Amino acid sequence: MESAEDWLVESLRLYQDFHAFDLSGATRVLEWIGDKGVCVAGYESLKKNEILHLTLPLRLSVKENQGLFPERDFKVCHGGFSDTPVFDLKHVPDTRVLVTSGLPGRNLRVWQVPEDSDVIRAVGSIAVQEEEGSLWPRMAIFSSMAPGVLHGARLRSLKVVDLESQKTTYSSGVSDSEELSSLQVLDADTFAFCCASGRLGLVDIRQKWAPSENVSPGPGAAGGRWCAEVGHRCQGPGPSIASLGSDGQLCLLDPRDLCHPVSSVRCPVSAPSPDPELLRVTWAPGLDSCLAVSGFDGTVQVYDATSWDGTGSRVEPLFTHRGHIFLEDSQPDAAPLVTTHTWHPHKLRTLLSAASDASLHVWDWAERRAAC
Structure with a gap:
């Protein structure tokens, strides 16, 4: 396993900006x-x-x-x-x-x-x-x-x-x-809901309850708990809804056809989320087809979904933020769990993330290729 010293040296190359803070509570x-x-x-x-x-x-x-x-x-x-x-x-x-x-x-x-x-x-x-x-x-x-x-x-x-x-x-x-x-x-006039079972729906409040919805997360889903987020391209063509399961399954859906995911992939997580309430998937506001995932461990994973296609394939992250693990020199079995993350509204590759040890990080990964 990578040591804290190795990660600190590597971080000089990995990050454009990195700030770490301690809150009074998680x-x-x-x-x-x-x-x-x-x-x-x-x-x-x-x-x-x-x-x-x-x-x-x-x-x-x-x-x-x-x-x-x-x-x-x-x-x-x-x-x-x-x-x-x-x-x-x-x-x-x-x-x-x-x-x-x-x-x-x-x-x-x-x-x-x-x-x-x-x-x-x-x-x-x-x-x-x-x-x-x-x-x-x-x-x-x-x-x-x-x-x-x-x-x-x-x-x-x-x-x-x-x-x-x-x-x-x-x-x-x-x-x-x-x-x-x-x-x-x-x-x-409209909102989206996601149920813990993975059921998704789009609702128009100008009408009586008649959501456009699916009834299950998608092919290969094995139960567990789900969360979802709709990207800013909801009215445009292509997948703009990301649905994340507690076992690491990640589905992309087109809002015009919620019953048939455009793609369904597997994130490289070592185990199901220890606290599925903390699962989070978010679309980057300024980067096409980029999204971030957290709630499985002490990391935040950033993905480029541009080339995703089909069902069941394992995908690798474009970038993984491991700072919540290494800055506190935590042991693997006692590493903090990332509790939430969010993208900066305007800085393209900047995210904030918080963890169960009350750490708060702001980071901007260094662009190594024009993937997004």
Whole structure:
């Protein structure tokens, strides 16, 4: 196995930029506020958890490399405390409002990031239709003139609630008890859902519940838990939906035909995810056909899906970030697990990743070929 010393030497060649930080507690959320700030929040039970609005180091906020900068660390811009674990956090675009979800799942919390203070304050809550025990509501934000919060733990409890009036503007109206793993707003009228079983659907809220959907993850699926993300090319031709299973199966789908995956490949993971709730697959916002995967171990894997075709083939990552393992010199059986990652909105190959040891990394891998 590669040693920490070997990796540190190799990292000089592998990375264009690399910044490592330690949070006060591990986070499952990395939510952008603009392109210079990000929100993190703790998820430990039986304690208060910090919610922090951090600004990126100046070097990562400029468009071009302009040499050395005196500020190389994140700065805490605003902060607050939640008395419950935060499993998800969404920023309402064009506002200073945050919405959080977690356990117990009795309600969503609404927070204000003030202009005249550095304290993030709880300003309200959104009632959840039914308490789901160990399940917590998934969320997404409709950012229109009157922002709405899409939330639900199961398909039967899915609804859109107006953030200001708290009136329900849409609900699924079905008795389907399928457990949700993710929700994603696509535009002013449509959203996507992914169930833990791998079931996917696209919903138009201008109509009664009649989703365009599949009923299973795809050929060769062996159960487990699934997550998914829709890329920015949802309305265009070709695959723009990525669906990831806890055993490492990764399916690409065309939104016009969800029942027949365009390709179904295997990621090189040594074992199924130890915590499938932390599975994450994301499309790069500025790189065609590039996506990132995490939640299996202490790494983040970046793939170029341009040439993927067929079913069952094993694919190799374009780049693997191993910094969460080697910087702490962890033993293989005690290595941290990556809890989440996100792409920078504008810097093409820059990602943020967080791990269960409370480490937070910002990294930009060096371009070695024009794969993306």
